[in-house]
Amino acid sequence: MDHALVRVVRASDAPGPLADLRGGDAYFINSAASCSIGFPVTQNGQPGFVSAGHCGQAGSSAAAPDGTSIGTFQGSTFPGNDYSWVQADSSWTTQPQANNYAGDTVTVSGSDVAPIGSSVCRSGSTTGWRCGRGRQFNATVNYAQGSVFGLTRTSVCAEPGDSGGSFISGSQAQGVTSGGSGNCTVGGTTYFQPVNPILQAYGLTLATG
Incomplete structure (x- = not known):
């Protein structure tokens, strides 16, 4: 091997694993009750998902079954309607x-x-x-x-x-x-x-x- 052809470049970014948001998968609210993801969505490019309103109130936390934080409920309505949406951390990706x-x-x-x-x-x-x-x-x-x-x-x-x-x-x-x-x-x-x-x-x- 010709070592003159090898060049090492040090990058300033620190890549990390990305996790998928997928409909039907489980999540936990405030480390207690469990619900299921409805549909992955974005708001101004920020990932998240919709779910039922009775699952959590605005400000409640959402986490994956392994305890990894997903994000926070940004809006929730129940009763009257029964819907909510969770804004996810940037380490999550929405899958259709x-x-x-x-x-x-x-x-x-x-x-x-x-x-x-x-x-x-x-x-x-x-x-x-x-x-x-x-x-x-x-x-x-x-x-x-x-x-x-x-x-x-x-x-x-x-x-x-x-x-x-x-x-x-x-x-x-x-x-x-x-x-x-x-x-x-x-x-x-x-x-x-x-x-x-x-x-x-x-x-x-x-x-x-």
């Missing part, structure tokens, strides 16, 4: 994907609203990937904390910890898991908060691919 819990992901390409009767699937960290059909727009749900309006009712099951997770029809983002009845053993009804009003409320851009 939702975990299908079968070793792969589903790519999100937009947020067109699927007609009632369409197949919808939900990604959540407790029960994984579950599918059913949209049953009703503009549903009102009376939770113990108060009423939430404008939800979409589905025949998809869900359980605690799935809250906030992705609802998708084909490749189109539909909303984030709010709540419901039943479970994934006997089946149930689950409602989601439509995603487009969340994006509009906070000035967010959905990660698409």
Whole structure:
């Protein structure tokens, strides 16, 4: 080897590993309760994700299951609506994907609203990937904390910890898991908060691919 052809350049930057934000993955709020990521988003280039409002209040911390900090809730509304958004640290990258819990992901390409009767699937960290059909727009749900309006009712099951997770029809983002009845053993009804009003409320851009 000709050492005269080798040149060493010292860089001033210090690269670090980047972690991915992906729909349906688990996160923890204030090192306690767990929810699921809805959809990765950006605001003025800053990464983050949307989720359910009942998952955390503005100022609450969000962390990955291994304890790594993700970021902080910047906005949250519940009841009335059930949505929130978390601004992530710069070490996180948004991926236009939702975990299908079968070793792969589903790519999100937009947020067109699927007609009632369409197949919808939900990604959540407790029960994984579950599918059913949209049953009703503009549903009102009376939770113990108060009423939430404008939800979409589905025949998809869900359980605690799935809250906030992705609802998708084909490749189109539909909303984030709010709540419901039943479970994934006997089946149930689950409602989601439509995603487009969340994006509009906070000035967010959905990660698409």
